Amino acid sequence: MKPVVHVVGAGLAGLAAALAVARSGHAVHLYEAAPQAGGRCRSFHDPVLDRVIDNGSHLLLGVNRVALDYLKASGGLDFVHALPPRIHFAHVGNGHTWTASPTRLPVSAWEVLRAVWPGGGTVAQRLGSCRGFADFWQPLCLAIMNTAPAAADARLFARVLRAILLGGRAGFRGYAFPHGLSAALIDPALARLGELGAGIHFGQRLTGISQQWLTFAERAVSLGKNDRVILALPPWALESLLPDNGNFDTETITNVHFRLPHAHTLSHPLGLIGGMGQWLFVRGDVASVTISAAQTPPDAAILWREIAPVLDLHLPLPPHRVVQEKRATLRHTPSSSRRRPGPTTDRDGVFLAGDWLASPWPCTMESAISSGLAAARLALGRDDLRLS
Numbered sequence: 409m410k411p412v413v414h415v416v417g418a419g420l421a422g423l424a425a426a427l428a429v430a431r432s433g434h435a436v437h438l439y440e441a442a443p444q445a446g447g448r449c450r451s452f453h454d455p456v457l458d459r460v461i462d463n464g465s466h467l468l469l470g471v472n473r474v475a476l477d478y479l480k481a482s483g484g485l486d487f488v489h490a491l492p493p494r495i496h497f498a499h500v501g502n503g504h505t506w507t508a509s510p511t512r513l514p515v516s517a518w519e520v521l522r523a524v525w526p527g528g529g530t531v532a533q534r535l536g537s538c539r540g541f542a543d544f545w546q547p548l549c550l551a552i553m554n555t556a557p558a559a560a561d562a563r564l565f566a567r568v569l570r571a572i573l574l575g576g577r578a579g580f581r582g583y584a585f586p587h588g589l590s591a592a593l594i595d596p597a598l599a600r601l602g603e604l605g606a607g608i609h610f611g612q613r614l615t616g617i618s619q620q621w622l623t624f625a626e627r628a629v630s631l632g633k634n635d636r637v638i639l640a641l642p643p644w645a646l647e648s649l650l651p652d653n654g655n656f657d658t659e660t661i662t663n664v665h666f667r668l669p670h671a672h673t674l675s676h677p678l679g680l681i682g683g684m685g686q687w688l689f690v691r692g693d694v695a696s697v698t699i700s701a702a703q704t705p706p707d708a709a710i711l712w713r714e715i716a717p718v719l720d721l722h723l724p725l726p727p728h729r730v731v732q733e734k735r736a737t738l739r740h741t742p743s744s745s746r747r748r749p750g751p752t753t754d755r756d757g758v759f760l761a762g763d764w765l766a767s768p769w770p771c772t773m774e775s776a777i778s779s780g781l782a783a784a785r786l787a788l789g790r791d792d793l794r795l796s
């Protein structure tokens with residue numbers, strides 16, 4: 409009898425796993441504790457701003473090939489905007505602006521070589537004495553690793569930089585989400601799963617797992633002999649279900665969303681240097697400022713004073729909403745990189761997925777989606793499963 413695959417957790421990892429299984433013609437059920445899918449990557453209507461906002465601005469890169477395959481397979485690619493292969497920066501203190509591209513980085517070739525070198529240690533140990541540290545390497549490290557350079561794993565950072573730089577113009581290109589994260593990454597995948605006959609069950613929090621049963625808060629699902637289970641859950645959700653899967657430190661990402669008096673034309677993410685905010689994204693009449701690895705909640709008034717001149721808006725603090733994702737990603741230290749586990753467990757037929765598993769990427773959409781595909785391949789014993 410063909411196995412039924414039960415995927416628990418409808419974040420990107422679970423959605424990708426379910427989509428890969430469903431596309432192969434196998435039966436799949438997807439269970440999610442929350443009333444909606446998306447996990448750490450989702451949109452919602454905010455009553456203060458009266459706008460649909462994201463839990464945090466996300467950027468995909470051209471080198472994130474598995475994530476792009478997922479967008480193609482689900483139909484979400486139509487809701488994505490490909491940006492030119494450049495990163496724009498502005499200094500909030502002196503108004504100076506500059507641009508980085510794969511062929512024109514604002515640092516010396518020697519610093520780039522040092523950054524991509526495959527050795528160990530932290531990013532600060534490796535790059536802290538470089539001239540371009542404060543204005544380039546530090547913001548890049550926070551954006552990529554969501555970990556301060558003093559703690560961030562230099563080996564993982566170097567691996568990501570190599571992938572981006574070797575990817576050329578196509579790899580350096582960013583992909584933004586002008587209609588929101590859910591419109592591109594979540595809703596199309598759910599619709600495609602529905603078309604393929606997948607069972608989708610919201611409000612189902614898994615509380616226990618045995619050889620015969622998946623136990624949810626309000627019901628139990630019996631497992632057939634050939635059935636497979638993919639736990640697409642973050643490590644903190646797994647602790648009570650499968651102990652010994654590691655205790656990981658995490659980092660916060662905070663976004664402050666400002667409702668502008670009218671739509672603004674800034675069409676690309678802007679790296680902010682010299683202030684508290686780190687990245688500025690504008691979608692219509694909402695400007696969103698990201699702060700990675702933030703230790704304390706930001707002061708919205710200070711952030712507004714930083715971005716108002718950049719947007720050429722000389723107004724008092726507008727309506728705003730602070731969204732703090734306390735466990736946005738792992739803290740990517742050299743030791744956490746060594747401890748990220750693989751997708752197999754000590755239970756037959758039970759596999760793991762999630763952005764935190766061993767990966768050439770830090771916790772990102774790419775690592776989440778790749779892990780879902782890898783778990784689906786293992787669950788069905790099919791190395792040839794693809795999302796493209």
Ligand SMILES: Cc1cc2nc3c(=O)[nH]c(=O)nc-3n(C[C@H](O)[C@H](O)[C@H](O)COP(=O)(O)OP(=O)(O)OC[C@H]3O[C@@H](n4cnc5c(N)ncnc54)[C@H](O)[C@@H]3O)c2cc1C
Nearest residue numbers: 417419420421441447448464466467614645762763772773
């Ligand atoms: C603010 C912010 C900004 C980010 N920016 C970027 C970016 O620019 N680029 C990028 O690539 N990545 C970015 N990321 C990272 C990216 O969002 C995550 O790596 C990815 O969404 C993780 O997906 P996941 O499926 O592994 O985990 P999750 O999204 O955490 O999904 C796990 C799901 O499991 C559910 N669940 C938990 N416990 C149970 C249970 N017991 N039973 C049933 N369901 C359960 C949860 O509700 C959740 O829906 C960002 C993350 C945040 C928070």
